[in-house]
Amino acid sequence: MEIIDGKAISKEIKEELKIAVQERKVKGKKIPHLAAVLVGADSASMTYVQNKVKACEEIGFESTLIHYDDSVAEDVLLAKVEALNTDRSIDGFIVQLPLPKHIDELKVTQAIDPLKDIDGFHPRNLGNMVVHLPGFLPATPAGILELIRRKNIVTEGKNCVIIGRSNIVGMPLSIMLGRNANPGNCTVTLAHSKTNNLSAIVRQADILIAAVGQPGFVTADMVKEGAVVIDVGTTRIEDPKTAKGWRLAGDVDFEKVAPKCTMITPVPGGVGPMTIASLMMNTLKAMELKGK
Numbered sequence: 001m002e003i004i005d006g007k008a009i010s011k012e013i014k015e016e017l018k019i020a021v022q023e024r025k026v027k028g029k030k031i032p033h034l035a036a037v038l039v040g041a042d043s044a045s046m047t048y049v050q051n052k053v054k055a056c057e058e059i060g061f062e063s064t065l066i067h068y069d070d071s072v073a074e075d076v077l078l079a080k081v082e083a084l085n086t087d088r089s090i091d092g093f094i095v096q097l098p099l100p101k102h103i104d105e106l107k108v109t110q111a112i113d114p115l116k117d118i119d120g121f122h123p124r125n126l127g128n129m130v131v132h133l134p135g136f137l138p139a140t141p142a143g144i145l146e147l148i149r150r151k152n153i154v155t156e157g158k159n160c161v162i163i164g165r166s167n168i169v170g171m172p173l174s175i176m177l178g179r180n181a182n183p184g185n186c187t188v189t190l191a192h193s194k195t196n197n198l199s200a201i202v203r204q205a206d207i208l209i210a211a212v213g214q215p216g217f218v219t220a221d222m223v224k225e226g227a228v229v230i231d232v233g234t235t236r237i238e239d240p241k242t243a244k245g246w247r248l249a250g251d252v253d254f255e256k257v258a259p260k261c262t263m264i265t266p267v268p269g270g271v272g273p274m275t276i277a278s279l280m281m282n283t284l285k286a287m288e289l290k291g292k
């Protein structure tokens with residue numbers, strides 16, 4: 001059994017990007033500039049956005065953080081999106097989700113210029129992904145694919161079960177792993193809250209991806225001997241033993257599931273750092289797509 005070190009792989013990618021930035025500098029080309037829009041003070045979202053900005057600093061990208069109070073009006077946010085769309089100094093930007101209930105997330109996502117949509121959430125980019133046209137792949141699924149690629153995990157012909165059908169993770173990942181590509185060519189089952197006989201279906205998985213958001217959801221009896229298990233869950237749970245008073249918990253009962261696996265990702269230190277690495281890769285790609 002191998003514990004996949006997502007942090008180390010993400011560091012490797014950031015080093016590669018750092019070199020790419022230095023090469024651009026030498027050639028007198030523009031340095032990638034990422035902007036992140038954060039609404040409200042949700043502590044997890046604030047940490048995610050801060051980590052994205054920190055990754056930019058590490059690599060040598062420029063970054064701008066725009067922070068609104070959670071009472072911001074939808075039209076103010078949409079006007080900011082439009083300003084970022086037309087700002088030539090910004091190569092790509094994200095609006096951190098979730099947004100407060102009074103703001104229509106889909107409306108905001110659709111307002112982002114698809115050529116600056118480094119999160120890959122715009123319907124145009126999702127459509128491009130389906131038909132293999134150039135565009136941005138959503139950061140978490142793309143990070144998982146990069147992890148599969150760099151760990152030489154064979155996907156062709158494998159049964160892949162994904163639990164959770166969110167627009168951000170499960171749904172796009174099911175398409176990416178089912179495509180005629182490498183990684184890809186899996187026989188994908190996308191399981192969700194209405195799935196019957198979930199345990200029996202999950203037990204068929206050669207590659208199991210858990211993206212439910214419920215700590216310990218995947219128990220050892222649900223996992224086939226020799227499976228590869230990728231845990232996307234990042235739920236904060238109270239833990240008075242830690243300095244912060246909480247810790248991150250994945251969807252998988254790691255202690256009991258790990259001994260059955262050939263490979264497994266931990267939480268933290270598995271998929272999380274890969275999401276940031278692939279967002280950074282998308283930022284560089286944003287420049288390349290525009291021929292900058």
Ligand code: GUN
Pocket residue numbers: 094095096097098119139140168275
């Ligand atoms: N919220 C949870 N994951 C993500 C992500 O990858 N991008 C954005 N913008 N918001 C998120």
